[in-house]
Amino acid sequence: MTAPITASDEVARICQDLLRIDTSNFGDDSGPGERVAAEYVAELLTDVGLDVEVFESRPGRTSVVTRLEGTDPSRPALVLHGHTDVVPAQAGDWSVDPFGGEEIDGLLWGRGAVDMKDMDAMILSVVRQYVREGRKPARDVVVAMFADEEAGGVHGAQWAVRHRPELFEGATEAISEVGGFSVEVGGRRAYLLQTAEKGLAWLRLIADGRAGHGSAVNHDNAVTALAEAVARVGRHSWPYTLTPTVERLLRGVADLTGLPFDAEDPASIDTLVRALGPAAPFVGATVRHTANPTQLAAGYKANVIPGRAEASVDVRLLPGYEDEGMATLRELVGPDVRIEPIHQDVALEVPFSGSLVDAMVDALTAEDPGSVVLPYTLSGGTDNKSLSRLGITGYGFAPLRLPADLDFVSMFHGVDERVPVDALRFGTRVLDRLLATC
The missing domain is CATH 3.30.70.360 (Alpha-Beta Plaits)
Structure with missing residues (x-):
């Protein structure tokens, strides 16, 4: 009897597939757009029986949204979102093909491995596992993969908030990128949970x-x-x-x-x-x-x-x-x-407290006992800015347990982006726990 496929089993493959799709965003509509990546995302979600909305703000600038029903529909929904566009990469600056999606020594290399096709893959693999197993998250979860985040979200999250707000009906909180990764501080592993952005x-x-x-x-x-x-x-x-x-x-x-x-x-x-x-x-x-x-x-x-x-x-x-x-x-x-x-x-800042924060902390420390979780401010920005216009409180939480010697932060918009496969698998386990309890 074949063992069921888990999120941990397929997260690396999904990440590789996404890395091999060039979604470079030059900020002027001269790039390839996100259509191919959005169609791939939609296929992954419909494959397990989910209904998806695929929409474009303009030709090629494509976003995807679906919703998972939770066990308690009376609770406010959670938005779990990513973006499929990436900043451009000059191939000559890289050690590998930036759109090759190669796995080398247990790491996946490619533009977007850090920002943020790694988190996209974790979200998609965990959602697929939930649906395949007939499980429900603790509350409704709106899953969104937006276009254009790397140019401010005008053709992605901003457009969706203005023109399709009904897709986020009932949602009060959101989780996305640039938080939840680990660093070594004073000999302890600390996870930085993003609760603010400039x-x-x-x-x-x-x-x-x-x-x-x-x-x-x-x-x-x-x-x-x-x-x-x-x-x-x-x-x-x-x-x-x-x-x-x-x-x-x-x-x-x-x-x-x-x-x-x-x-x-x-x-x-x-x-x-x-x-x-x-x-x-x-x-x-x-x-x-x-x-x-x-x-x-x-x-x-x-x-x-x-x-x-x-x-x-x-x-x-x-x-x-x-x-x-x-x-x-x-x-x-x-x-x-x-x-x-x-x-x-806008700038954003929310408290490092509340039931969702508690659930994120508990999910991390359950998978990595002895670690600590600290809040931090992101110097950049995310699509949480756009969702805030609907009154949705956003956090950065892409959980990755990283080697202490991996300079992960320098790879945001840098060369030779890479993420450990083990970190992706760790992230799926954390997200699985989180959706079950938050």
Whole structure:
């Protein structure tokens, strides 16, 4: 008699299949879109008898949603969501084909192995196992695989929230990416559960001046005005500001390491951040606002002074301090350069408490006894921003038990993304426990 297929059995195959589908998102609709991946996801779900909604915000920008009935339909539903698009990859920078989905020494390699086709595969394999076995989660679960997250979700989660809100009817909480992975802190394994994320502001800085010949004296040079503003923004040292989530994380690190914690001392904060090892770059960007110039454009000829110059700036704002951060940015830019939004979205912060958090912590510690779970703030953003417009509280929880020497965080949008197969199997067991109890 053939043993039944489990989520642990098929999670690696599903992840490999997804990695081999190029869903590069260049942010301008020039990529392949998510249609092929969405059709693959829909096939996996219909294969076990689920009804799915496949919809497009525009040709090729495809999302998939289904719903599992829970044992207690009176409870609010949970949204379990991922995204199928990935940031582009330059093949020449990689050790392997970024869309080859190769397994090497127990790790799956490919663009999206970390962000976030690993979690997509865990979700899909666990959902398939539940349905095959005739089990029901503790409450209704809306499963969504969105398009376009890597460009702010305009053609994915944002579109779905605006045009198909009925798909999320009754949902009050959500789980998605960039949380639940492990790091070593003070000799203990700690899992970072994402309970906050910084606000997003991609901004265009524009300077207008007087066009003219490059040999002339020109005191109204748009390039000069813009360059000065960009330099002020890029060199600004933002003060440390600890939000409740970050403070609780650092206190937890202090408890694990024995290091002192002083919220007023930047040196103390920096020491505790460094104690997080490979996760330090993520956390270090959440103790203050950040504003990084990313693009410049001006002129068309070396001897012509242009009448206009532009720059792009990626601004990430701490939850609860968005207005303060934008006010400082306007001061830095100055009166001669105007600011236009390219894309903006909200900051989020929710308590590290409640029944869902308890269930996530219990599921992790049941599979990894002796570990601890700490909250943290994501310096980037997720589709939880879009779902928050429906009053849905979102968490980052893609549970992975990782080797201490794997620099997992650096692979987000980096080269040679890879994830251990054992970590994927661990994640399926945690998610299985979670859906049964949350």
